[in-house]
Amino acid sequence: MRVAFEYGITAGEIAGVVRRTYIEALENRLKQQHRPTTDARLAVVAGLTRSDVAALREALRAGAPHSMRGGVTLDQITSLLTVWHTHSNFSGAYGLAMDLDLVPIPDSPRRSFQELVNAACPDVDRDALLDELIAAGSVEVIDSITVRCLSRAYVPRGADVTRIERMGRFLGVVTDNFVHNLLRTETEPAYFERAVVSDDPLSDRGRDQFLALASERGQELLVELDTFLTGLASSEKVGAGKRYGVGIYFFEDASTEGSLGRDTSNETKNERIRAAPQEIDVLAAVARKKDR
Numbered sequence: 098m099r100v101a102f103e104y105g106i107t108a109g110e111i112a113g114v115v116r117r118t119y120i121e122a123l124e125n126r127l128k129q130q131h132r133p134t135t136d137a138r139l140a141v142v143a144g145l146t147r148s149d150v151a152a153l154r155e156a157l158r159a160g161a162p163h164s165m166r167g168g169v170t171l172d173q174i175t176s177l178l179t180v181w182h183t184h185s186n187f188s189g190a191y192g193l194a195m196d197l198d199l200v201p202i203p204d205s206p207r208r209s210f211q212e213l214v215n216a217a218c219p220d221v222d223r224d225a226l227l228d229e230l231i232a233a234g235s236v237e238v239i240d241s242i243t244v245r246c247l248s249r250a251y252v253p254r255g256a257d258v259t260r261i262e263r264m265g266r267f268l269g270v271v272t273d274n275f276v277h278n279l280l281r282t283e284t285e286p287a288y289f290e291r292a293v294v295s296d297d298p299l300s301d302r303g304r305d306q307f308l309a310l311a312s313e314r315g316q317e318l319l320v321e322l323d324t325f326l327t328g329l330a331s332s333e334k335v336g337a338g339k340r341y342g343v344g345i346y347f348f349e350d351a352s353t354e355g356s357l358g359r360d361t362s363n364e365t366k367n368e369r370i371r372a373a374p375q376e377i378d379v380l381a382a383v384a385r386k387k388d389r
Contacts, residue, residue, distance in 0.1 A: 100261065105228050119143060120153045169229050173218040174251050177226065178235065180217040182249050187213055194246035199238060210244045267344060289343070294350050308347055315345040 101111065120139060127134045140150045181187050181194045186208055188194055201209040214223045227244070230236040235248050274288050281287065299307065322343055 100264075104232060104261075116143075116145070116149070117153050117156065120145075120150060121157055124154070169221060169226050171251070173221045173226065174229060174235075177213060177217040177221075177230075178246070178249050178251060181213055181246055184216065186216070194249070196239075197244045199242050199244050202242075270342070270344065271346075311345075311347050315347075319343070319345065 100106075120143060123139055123142060124134050127138070132138075136147045136150045136154065139145075139154075140147045143150065145153075182192050187197070196207060197213060198205050198207050198209040201211060210227065211223055214221060214226060218226075227236070227238075230251070231238065233251055235251050236244055236246050238244055274290055277285070277288050278290060295303075295307070
């Protein structure tokens, strides 16, 4: 959530991503099971209305961005900044960009940001464009009523976006580890999952000592595993299939219900193996009741 706050991601956008991802995964699952994937069936299983499901599937087919707001291109941003600094309606002496009203205000002597958007790139999502400019440090909003241009240059924070994508990727694989162990069948191996946490709170000095040791030993282990993978017999490599890996992460235990502790639940003798889930065709059950 800290990342969401920093980049202006709303709760509605997060909910929209979850709904769309759920429908996409559910549709793929039904296809694998050779079962119908109508809007009605997806709506029943997902607990959504048919109209919501239809809209989500259409967005998926069209390749629309996950955000509920429209995407913004570099050309649109460049065009807006150019008009802001060169058009007489939006710039003053020496090409200085004028302050604009965030929203149109009756009898205001100033132009509005919406008027600038309409002049420079009328088809763009105003809020998405403003968010992008604020994130890049090109503009700021003062007292929630005034939009001020800080720079004609637009320098997107690409490094931050790359790190967010990396975060998403590795959060995904960590979650997959737990999902695999939770839902695996008797024929599937348990994936390695361990954690060690200090029994008591540590000082900054103790944290740094622990971090240094973990970094050193963790790097040694990763190098050893990488060497093993490099030398793995070619007979064990296939052209198509799944890739596997091991990750090592230093973390803060922020739980308020006590420490995570030394988890041994993944040990073979204590493992609880889940049987393969039985699929229930909800719509078929409903149809049988009607026949009766």
